[in-house]
Amino acid sequence: xxxxxxxxxxxxxxxxxxxxxIFIMAPLLLVMAVSVSDSYFVTFPPQGFTLKWYFKVLxxxxxxxxMRLSILLALGTTAGSLLLxxxxxxxxxxxxFFGLAAIKGFLxxxxxxxxxxxxxxxxxxLTKLGSQDARLNLLIGHIVVTSPYVIRTVVxxxxxxxxxxxxxxxxxxxxxxxxxxxxxxxxIASGVxxxxxxxxxxxxxxxxxxxxLANSEYSPVPLVLMRxxxxxxxxxxxxxxxxxxLMAMVGVLLLEKLVGLRRALAA
Amino acid sequence: MTSDDxxxxxxxxxxxxxxxxxxxxxxxxxxxxxxxxxxxxxxxxPAIRLLFxxxxxxxxxxxxxxxxxxxxxxxxxxxxLYARVFWTTLRISLITSALxxxxxxxVALVMVKSRPLVTRIITLIVIAPLVVxxxxxxxxxxxxxxxxxxxxxxxxxxxxxxxxxxxxxxxxEKAVVIGSLHVFFPMMVLPLASAxxxxxxxxxxxxxxxxxxxxxxxxxxxxxxxxxxxxxxxxxxxxxxAGSFVIPAILGGASAIMLGNLIExxxxxxxxxxxxxxxxxxxxxxxxxxxxxxxxxxxxxxxxRPS
Numbered sequence: 198x199x200x201x202x203x204x205x206x207x208x209x210x211x212x213x214x215x216x217x218x219i220f221i222m223a224p225l226l227l228v229m230a231v232s233v234s235d236s237y238f239v240t241f242p243p244q245g246f247t248l249k250w251y252f253k254v255l256x257x258x259x260x261x262x263x264m265r266l267s268i269l270l271a272l273g274t275t276a277g278s279l280l281l282x283x284x285x286x287x288x289x290x291x292x293x294f295f296g297l298a299a300i301k302g303f304l305x306x307x308x309x310x311x312x313x314x315x316x317x318x319x320x321x322x323l324t325k326l327g328s329q330d331a332r333l334n335l336l337i338g339h340i341v342v343t344s345p346y347v348i349r350t351v352v353x354x355x356x357x358x359x360x361x362x363x364x365x366x367x368x369x370x371x372x373x374x375x376x377x378x379x380x381x382x383x384x385i386a387s388g389v390x391x392x393x394x395x396x397x398x399x400x401x402x403x404x405x406x407x408x409x410l411a412n413s414e415y416s417p418v419p420l421v422l423m424r425x426x427x428x429x430x431x432x433x434x435x436x437x438x439x440x441x442x443l444m445a446m447v448g449v450l451l452l453e454k455l456v457g458l459r460r461a462l463a464a
Numbered sequence: 465m466t467s468d469d470x471x472x473x474x475x476x477x478x479x480x481x482x483x484x485x486x487x488x489x490x491x492x493x494x495x496x497x498x499x500x501x502x503x504x505x506x507x508x509x510p511a512i513r514l515l516f517x518x519x520x521x522x523x524x525x526x527x528x529x530x531x532x533x534x535x536x537x538x539x540x541x542x543x544x545l546y547a548r549v550f551w552t553t554l555r556i557s558l559i560t561s562a563l564x565x566x567x568x569x570x571v572a573l574v575m576v577k578s579r580p581l582v583t584r585i586i587t588l589i590v591i592a593p594l595v596v597x598x599x600x601x602x603x604x605x606x607x608x609x610x611x612x613x614x615x616x617x618x619x620x621x622x623x624x625x626x627x628x629x630x631x632x633x634x635x636x637e638k639a640v641v642i643g644s645l646h647v648f649f650p651m652m653v654l655p656l657a658s659a660x661x662x663x664x665x666x667x668x669x670x671x672x673x674x675x676x677x678x679x680x681x682x683x684x685x686x687x688x689x690x691x692x693x694x695x696x697x698x699x700x701x702x703x704x705x706a707g708s709f710v711i712p713a714i715l716g717g718a719s720a721i722m723l724g725n726l727i728e729x730x731x732x733x734x735x736x737x738x739x740x741x742x743x744x745x746x747x748x749x750x751x752x753x754x755x756x757x758x759x760x761x762x763x764x765x766x767x768x769r770p771s
Contacts, residue, residue, distance in 0.1 A: 206678040213570040224604025241616040281499035288496035311707030314744040318510035438600040445595040
């Protein structure tokens with residue numbers, strides 16, 4: 198134990214920390230436990246063991262369709278927010294012009310704006326424009342919300358790039374694009390990947406924007422899950438939830454591998 | 465160690481950064497244009513429009529236009545039900561951020577000052593749920609807090625004979641606070657841990673050597689120096705809770721409706737766009753006020769120096 202903590206204070210700190218760890222894990226573990234419960238109603242404590250709810254979920258057309266839609270939407274969102282966010286990050290780090298700070302503030306502003314209101318405002322404009330395609334509307338809405346995440350991670354990693362290496366490449370005759378591709382990009386790759394992964398995860402889980410722009414034909418996973426939660430009382434909802442939890446965990450482990458979690462989030 | 469230090473080590477000194485680099489400043493700036501244009505059209509413009517429709521009138525065909533009026537805002541104050549939703553939202557957000565602060569300090573301290581393995585485990589546990597769908601987490605709490613003897617909390621309490629009959633937590637403000645605390649707790653821990661990690665440990669050691677007990681070291685040295693992290697975290701948790709929809713919808717039921725749920729109801733159920741827009745503007749106003757205040761605190765460096 199660190200010499201920073203000693204005596205009674207240390208016990209208080211460790212007790213609260215342990216309690217919070219249990220608090221954080223409890224709902225997730227419970228959902229997973231209930232999903233293998235061999236009972237037609239969700240009860241505590243869970244009884245028996247079965248995987249039948251997983252078979253039921255994996256045969257559920259609505260859920261699978263929502264899954265497919267959500268993954269496609271999240272992929273499109275990732276591509277879109279990287280295409281907009283990476284060049285913009287470059288401008289913010291390398292540019293030197295009047296109003297740079299203001300532009301940065303503007304580009305990051307969707308982060309502090311309540312997403313619920315972002316979605317509502319967008320719905321009003323898209324309706325006015327007559328845009329009926331829920332898929333396109335969702336894509337636009339999700340990119341608005343996720344692109345600032347890309348800015349945050351890419352700007353951080355760009356600030357760490359050694360510009361002397363770029364100069365060396367230039368001196369040796371590489372043009373700007375080639376320099377970017379072979380020298381700069383490898384150095385910011387983890388930041389770009391983290392930003393992309395963030396965009397994917399935020400899009401996949403987004404409710405407050407999705408709720409306004411989806412329609413009955415195109416309902417991504419969070420909406421379907423919310424609907425099921427109200428209407429279905431067997432453990433297929435915990436089974437769906439567990440599938441989503443496991444997917445999320447893979448995402449987190451990837452993020453941890455790519456950049457280290459603290460750095461990815463603290464930026 | 466921190467990314468700031470890394471910038472100092474790796475980055476070139478300011479004068480060479482400005483100097484004869486191959487990059488041109490203006491073209492570099494142009495790279496921001498696509499995103500600027502995108503956000504201007506799909507974020508900024510819609511927000512302005514929303515603001516406008518909140519002071520306009522909706523006719524019987526559902527078309528929004530003049531005359532201009534502040535009636536929708538007045539309604540939010542005058543109608544007791546709506547005013548109550550407003551105060552409920554503020555109360556839940558405030559209690560959630562206060563609780564998050566109290567509980568995040570110990571966690572962040574342990575996270576920053578423990579052995580690497582402990583730090584890593586705590587970090588993973590704090591962050592992992594962040595990527596799990598909020599709907600799933602709300603559902604988990606619904607199962608734990610479920611009213612009646614089948615809920616996990618009640619089962620535990622009754623098995624341990626702490627209570628005789630089941631307690632009712634689900635569909636109350638308490639449930640919403642618990643769920644929001646769960647969802648937004650990382651937003652408090654991470655800035656706090658980052659602020660605590662930047663504190664020069666010599667300062668704390670000095671206080672200790674001079675005979676201060678641990679709580680005095682914390683109160684007089686650590687706490688004041690961690691204020692930037694606290695302000696950032698508090699602002700984040702407050703803003704996110706105030707603007708949330710899913711957790712109150714799942715855990716609050718009819719008795720703890722928040723502004724977000726009221727907006728959704730006004731638009732999707734009542735089709736009252738101007739009123740829905742007005743509530744949204746009020747929500748944004750509250751969030752911006754809190755953010756502005758914390759920015760003022762942080763940028764004025766009013767918090768950096770321990771008194």
